[in-house]
Amino acid sequence: MTTLADRPVTASTGSFKLSMLLNDSRYRSLTFQFIALIAIIAFMAFVGGNLVRNLTAAGLNISYAFLGEPSGYDINQRLIDYDSQSSHGRAAVVGLLNTLLVAFLACITATIFGVVAGVLRLSNNWIVSKIMAVYVEIFRNVPVLIWILIIFSIMINVAPSPRDFRGDDATASMMFFDTIAVTNRGVYLPKPIWGDGSMIVVAVLLASIVGIFAYRRYSRKQLFDHGKMVPVLWPSIALFFVPVILVQLILGNPITLSYPELKGFNFRGGITILGSLIALWFALAIYTGAFIAENVRAGILAISKGQTEAAGALGLRPNQIMSLVVLPQALRVIIPPLISQYLNITKNSSLAIAVGYMDVTGTLGGITLLQTGRAIETILLLMLFYLTVSLLISFFMNIFNNRMKLQER
Amino acid sequence: MSDTPAQNVAFVRTSEIPPSPPPTRETGAIKWIRENLFSGWFNTILTLIALYLVISIVSGAAPWFYNGVWEADSIRECRDILAGKTGACFAVLVDRWDHLVFGFKYPQDAYWRPLVAFLLLLVAAAPALFGKIFPRKMLILTAIYPFLAYWLIWGGTLWLPVLVAGSIVATGLVFRLVEGMAVNMRQILAGVVGLLFGLGLAWLLFKGAAELVFIASNIGGSGLSVIPYAVFWAAGIFTYVCVIPMGIFVGYAIYQSAEDGGLVTIVTALFAIYIMLAYLLGPVSGAFNSIIPLELQAVPSRDMGGFMLCMILGTVCVTLSVPLGIVLALGRQSHMPLIKGVCVVFIEFVRGVPLITLLFVANVMLAYFLPPETSFDLILRVIIMITMFSSAYIAEVIRGGLAALPKGQYEAANSLGLNYVQATRLIILPQALKISIPGIVNVAVGLFKDTTLVSVISMFDIVGMIRGPIQQSTDWISIYWEVYGFAALLFFVVCYSISQYSQWLERQLQTDHR
């Protein structure tokens, strides 16, 4: 039951006998572990021996030198500089950043979908809660790969091609006052140009966010100290928008937007979001959102039963019950599964390969693998990357869980 | 209360108040609608938005379904028939039904075989899933099913699966026989088995040590590779040193165990099944087949495809990963650091990487780790990797079940004198598994959905069929709603029923006498 170290002195004395290796609790687990060790070594010998033979037969070796060689392929979606002369290693980094990009976007969107759907599913409104139930059931019971492919197909087949925007008899037009173009190659958005003084605007924005927090604190203090309810929502919204817009106008529009324009057969300028990225992002978000909705619902239900009544008995209003009593507690229940859903998103983003979005699986595990033929090295690196991300996320989750446990005591 | 006279504290009821119906305002559809849909401005807006959404989806989809074309040979013909109206082209499902369900290589005249296997699956799964409703005896069906299904789907001689099943039964008999032997008989047996096993082990270790040294010499100790070089050398020398002591010790341990039977029974049974499977199976089944030929046309694994492939992968991998998951979960609970460590590393590693990378391993990497002369076909390699994948998740579910058991159960078992194996098998696992079933079912659903990932490594499951042979044919070029919708529907039906089952089970467990 306890470990061996706990037993410095034992009543049984006498000399060592071979049978004690099996029948004595001091030695028995050592024996088993020794046998396990031998088994592991034997496995290593088997696998390693085969590897060596197979590699020699194929005239290969294990080497990571290819990472420094020019890759010779292009990547259409990149967050850092890259061209076909860059190395395979850099291609891998580009892919890696792309993975993180789509995972990040999908995590945020999925959380929004999930929280909205989870809360609405508990709403008293019959039709709304039924619609949310249908959403959850449909999306989580169909493979995410199928969702990715469906959304990608819709992007390609339904959205107009850039050519349709041309000429006087254009069949498609840009949206939001000609600022956004949705085409089958991707979505084109205006791109902010950071002119002189734009940093001031950003600084003002940050300051007003800090201000909002300070204000909320102040209003709470008012409530606690003087028993006065101060409105929070509208002042916060005003605090967010008014200063920034004022500064922007006073400084003479330091931040300007460059709009996408149709030049020749394609749009130029602005930010391009590839169709593959959108399909992947949206599919991951809506699929995982269905799972998150279930977590949110379960979390709220787990807390709300007794607590709602208790809070109601204290005379709190329903929305106060939700924001002061139920949500803070439900959050503790919701956050651990939420984080493991984030992990799932990160891992599922490797399905990018099905729609040709160049994430790390597409670059390192796709084209680089095919071009160099270095299957073992690329796949190991790929696994290492995902493993690192997963372990980091679970590390933070453990810290969170431990802190929560401490607070509960 | 109100009829209690205020001035008089003592009260005795003398007349019964008959129950009366509630005031009419409180019942009826109108009350329901007002309370559920239009209570307050916010709720009203929500209702209106929701209604708008439903109506627009229905009005968009209805003509699409209603005008659907069921008979056409190509997408162009479909469009001609529709003549500009919105409408689905379900003809692709009719035209390519076989491909979607069975893949494009499975022999047409054998389609009935997977179908029968599928129907039998329902029959075989029922007693396992609804234990209360069906008699326990029907579990025999469940035990026979894997062999029957293998024969039906892959074909070949029936004698092979029958003999494999027979070997397993025979091994069980050997086990019983040794367990029931008189002690002095068993002592003789243990001596012989111990000697053989000790010698065999020593020989294996000797080979292994030579292999390790061979690996080390191939790595060569230069640069960074000096670390693996040193590790393999050390392991090799360690193994050489272990050869004789290990052989003697294990042989001795088997001999020693004669009295209570544990080890010698297991080792003898293992010997028996190894000999039966490795040396007797081929010739005996060949001989039987030449006397009574019971053969179906053999279908190689690479010809499996369509939804059938998803079903095969799903059922096989889930079935295999439950026992593996149990072992991993128990290992992770172990107090032995090495065994616990191995299990933790395995579980966390597998859970930390996406399934696709494991499928890549199956596709291009696994072959490097297997002996050069063996040729596992892709489907087998994929089954190995998916099983590993799901077993890690199942292990975590079962670990939760184990953790939920009160410590008193272990203590009661111990104080009655049950040993670890008995306590685990008779007391701990039955309870832990029962708690874990809903979780295991969830893993199974996830796994079943993940079987579509094999299309990424160019296997032709239903998604692979759509993306390859169907969307790229000239007849059905880039058709998508109909085919993906169909695939989604199939998955939805299966996954939704399974998750409903799991919820039913959860409710069942809650009301159970626990």
Next chain:
Amino acid sequence: MAEAAKLQVSDEVAITIHNMNKWYGTFHVLRDIDLTVQRGERIVICGPSGSGKSTLIRCINALEEHQAGSIEVDGTLLSSDLKNIDKIRSEVGMCFQHFNLFPHLTILENLTLAPIWVRKTPKKEAEEVAMHYLEKVKIPDQADKYPGQLSGGQQQRVAIARSLCMKPRIMLFDEPTSALDPEMIKEVLDTMIELAEEGMTMLCVTHEMGFARQVANRVIFMDEGQIVEQNEPEAFFLTPKSDRTKLFLSQILGH
């Protein structure tokens, strides 16, 4: 008291505990425990919460390991030798505060499990023995029910019967009645009294002082991991010597 005297105690030694010490980490739970139990003795152990009573009797059947000193049960030394542990566990039965019946097995299966798997008794025989003991604890009609369908008192009696099915020579009880409602306590105590009258060697942690007076031939008082006082029940209750015992008795009997 008069009845207790009637029950004979043999000279044969059942349990010898010599200088036994146990630590949980750095926490010294049991300190220099010395105790000899004669066959047929009925010993009641009492003491404040956390004084190490449970730990002491759990050490006797190796549910906990002691780190210094020796425990000898029926002449078998409790060491790290698993064979000895098995032997001792099959001689010593134990009943827990929370019964710890196996909820997935019927009452009969609970009773026959250990005899079949540990003693290798044929199933039929094991069932006969089980029914015998179920009759003894007066619930033979519950044999095919599951533990969850029984009342607490019935469950504890089943737990006693389950231990008896292994034909133990010594029984350990760890607060067998403290999780029970008052009216169920009596039925369990009656079973235990009957057991005592048949000459079973019993070590019982309990705060049922009535039971101690009626059945025990020795009462042991523990505090802070030590045996503070032991005496015959009459003397123990009427003329406690140590201050700690007096304080404890005044608290437990005072109200």
